[in-house]
Amino acid sequence: xxxxxxxxxxxxxxxxxxxxxxxxxxxxxxxxxxxxxxxxxxxxxxxxxxxxxxxxxxxxxxxxxxxxxxxxxxxxxxxxx
Numbered sequence: 001x002x003x004x005x006x007x008x009x010x011x012x013x014x015x016x017x018x019x020x021x022x023x024x025x026x027x028x029x030x031x032x033x034x035x036x037x038x039x040x041x042x043x044x045x046x047x048x049x050x051x052x053x054x055x056x057x058x059x060x061x062x063x064x065x066x067x068x069x070x071x072x073x074x075x076x077x078x079x080x081x
Contacts, residue, residue, distance in 0.1 A: 005033060009034070012027050012030055013025070013030075014026070060078050063077050065077070065078040066078065
């Protein structure tokens with residue numbers, strides 16, 4: 001998300017009260033952008049997610065991961081970078 005996206009969202013934000021409590025109203029498209037960022041942040045903080053990434057990188061180094069080339073119809077080992 002860029003600074004421009006954030007300022008655009010800020011322009012679309014509307015504050016009001018619902019049953020005496022302050023609430024924020026924003027367009028669904030803006031909420032989806034914010035939700036994606038929150039999910040990415042939560043995943044980056046997750047130990048399980050970090051372990052899964054480490055395990056996958058190790059499998060790639062060992063040559064245990066293959067990818068399928070749709071054009072040729074052939075499996076090839078994924079090379080580590």
